[in-house]
Amino acid sequence: MTQTAQRTPLVELTGVSKRYGSVRALEGVSLQVHAGEITCVLGDNGAGKSTLIKMVAGLHQHDDGVLRIDGEETRLASPREALDRGIATVYQDLAVVPLMPVWRNFFLGSEPRKGTGPFKRLDVDLMRRTTRQALLRMGIDLRDVDQPIGTLSGGERQCVAIARAVHFGAKVLVLDEPTAALGVKQSGVVLKYVAAARDEGLGVVLITHNPHHAYLVGDRFVLLKRGTMTGSHTRDEITLDELTSQMAGGSDLDALRHELQRR
Amino acid sequence: MSALTETADERLLETSPLRRLLARPELGSVVGALAVFVFFACCADSFLRASSLSTVLYASSTIGIMAVPVALLMIGGEFDLSAGVLVTSSALISSMFSYQMTANVWVGVGVSLLATLAIGAFNGFMLTRTKLPSFIITLGTFLMLTGMNLGFTKLIDGTVSTKTISDMEGFPTAHDVFASTLTVGGVDIKVTILWWLGLVALASWILLRTRTGNWIFAVGGNKDAARAVGVPVDGTKIGLYMGVAFGAWISGQHLLFSYDVVQSGEGVGNELIYIIAAVIGGCLITGGYGSAVGSAVGAFIFGMTGKGIVFAEWNPDWFKFFLGAMLLLATLLNAWVRKRAEATK
Numbered sequence: 001m002t003q004t005a006q007r008t009p010l011v012e013l014t015g016v017s018k019r020y021g022s023v024r025a026l027e028g029v030s031l032q033v034h035a036g037e038i039t040c041v042l043g044d045n046g047a048g049k050s051t052l053i054k055m056v057a058g059l060h061q062h063d064d065g066v067l068r069i070d071g072e073e074t075r076l077a078s079p080r081e082a083l084d085r086g087i088a089t090v091y092q093d094l095a096v097v098p099l100m101p102v103w104r105n106f107f108l109g110s111e112p113r114k115g116t117g118p119f120k121r122l123d124v125d126l127m128r129r130t131t132r133q134a135l136l137r138m139g140i141d142l143r144d145v146d147q148p149i150g151t152l153s154g155g156e157r158q159c160v161a162i163a164r165a166v167h168f169g170a171k172v173l174v175l176d177e178p179t180a181a182l183g184v185k186q187s188g189v190v191l192k193y194v195a196a197a198r199d200e201g202l203g204v205v206l207i208t209h210n211p212h213h214a215y216l217v218g219d220r221f222v223l224l225k226r227g228t229m230t231g232s233h234t235r236d237e238i239t240l241d242e243l244t245s246q247m248a249g250g251s252d253l254d255a256l257r258h259e260l261q262r263r
Numbered sequence: 264m265s266a267l268t269e270t271a272d273e274r275l276l277e278t279s280p281l282r283r284l285l286a287r288p289e290l291g292s293v294v295g296a297l298a299v300f301v302f303f304a305c306c307a308d309s310f311l312r313a314s315s316l317s318t319v320l321y322a323s324s325t326i327g328i329m330a331v332p333v334a335l336l337m338i339g340g341e342f343d344l345s346a347g348v349l350v351t352s353s354a355l356i357s358s359m360f361s362y363q364m365t366a367n368v369w370v371g372v373g374v375s376l377l378a379t380l381a382i383g384a385f386n387g388f389m390l391t392r393t394k395l396p397s398f399i400i401t402l403g404t405f406l407m408l409t410g411m412n413l414g415f416t417k418l419i420d421g422t423v424s425t426k427t428i429s430d431m432e433g434f435p436t437a438h439d440v441f442a443s444t445l446t447v448g449g450v451d452i453k454v455t456i457l458w459w460l461g462l463v464a465l466a467s468w469i470l471l472r473t474r475t476g477n478w479i480f481a482v483g484g485n486k487d488a489a490r491a492v493g494v495p496v497d498g499t500k501i502g503l504y505m506g507v508a509f510g511a512w513i514s515g516q517h518l519l520f521s522y523d524v525v526q527s528g529e530g531v532g533n534e535l536i537y538i539i540a541a542v543i544g545g546c547l548i549t550g551g552y553g554s555a556v557g558s559a560v561g562a563f564i565f566g567m568t569g570k571g572i573v574f575a576e577w578n579p580d581w582f583k584f585f586l587g588a589m590l591l592l593a594t595l596l597n598a599w600v601r602k603r604a605e606a607t608k
Binding site for chain 1: 468472473474476477480481484485488489490491492493494547551552
């Protein structure tokens, strides 16, 4: 951890704010993403988690503060630009096209082609083979890459999306609540692939409202509450209990415990 | 990574060849086409004659030429209610331009291509800009084109049909390209059948083997996911509308050159026939699923039913009844197939 702190972060937000009209969605949020590390963004509903990833993914632009990619101050104009700069975002709900086969989904938007002129065509064999290999590399063994991706479970679909980002050379992987809609076991599977992506050297931003999941894999923790940052810690500074209690609002949780214990 | 090498697919079931067959979008239409074929082969003695089959194929091709691009558009998740009258508009533009300018008819054909493509692009542009449902946008263009077809024709020619252009320069060659009849082994083959087969082949190639095809499936299946991975959603949709316009141009020129005048009120209602052919052929009304071959089979069912009723010497009033029943059956089958294909978890 100590030597990574010296390196330039892949993505760094400093005092970033975002307003939607008169609504202040984010105020003064700072965050660092390093290669081979997982930065967790924790917060309850409405804390500003989605706004934060939309800025990193290039869907929205920040109003104040500084966004740096590889140490260079920048603004992302579109999701395409974010992708080109190595930032891949896996959304919870809009990651895939359910009726399309796994291999078509895998290469969607970056299809390899062969041939020239009017005969330029998809390199279907390469696409099928690469999909299978890339999934295997992440530890996912799909017997049939031709099945519609909608036939996979929610967790498997997340994993395919993660494998996809890794394959296309993403340097930063942004995951929007990858475990939110999943059961305990499936969440575990997804977290394993998140860790696998980290081991491949990617910087990961994991958005979640589950401190247990975050603490399992996270190296840094950023806590959001109603659009402001209420805490920013590295793993050695904080325990799971502290994280949980901060996330739940600390004193609110104590009060709740008192109330419940009296019964 | 060692912990990750274990596989997590014990729940994956072996897919049988039968299930794969069931997942083909064309399946329902092929079964339907066989049933209709056998039915009329039994009920109408003259149905199996070569000349009858060539009539059936011709009728199918006039629908099929439009059903192909309409199917692509539906896979891309949109409708085009203006497709029927656009065919007439395309024919009118071609005919009136050549006549008024006393130009070679090929000039009119070229102008018509540009104008028709522009109308298609307009549909797509309005759709992607306003984000309104394509149903509303193209209903608007449908009504406007219907009015313009009649209005301009009356304004320029004084009647509801155009002036004859059969004596004009270039007419014979244009007739050859768009409306000739070839005789192969004593059987008449209308050139529209070749156009139709060519379009089916081209559309299948685009859909299944090109990047554009991947994008078409994606924008129809999940527009937001497609956009998020960098697919040019708006461009794809505009392109699909221009594809429909291209089909309308071919159909329009056929309409013009098989006679030499165009009735300005024609085409109304045909847009639904194209959509029905595409749906019978396995296109999902919600987008993201379907095939060009399926639309051809759907058009063939149309052709067989329409002509078969005549060969069987039945009252053609029943044609629409058969059509409605077929549409319902096809849609039910498609819904079932989709449920199997998309079954999650």
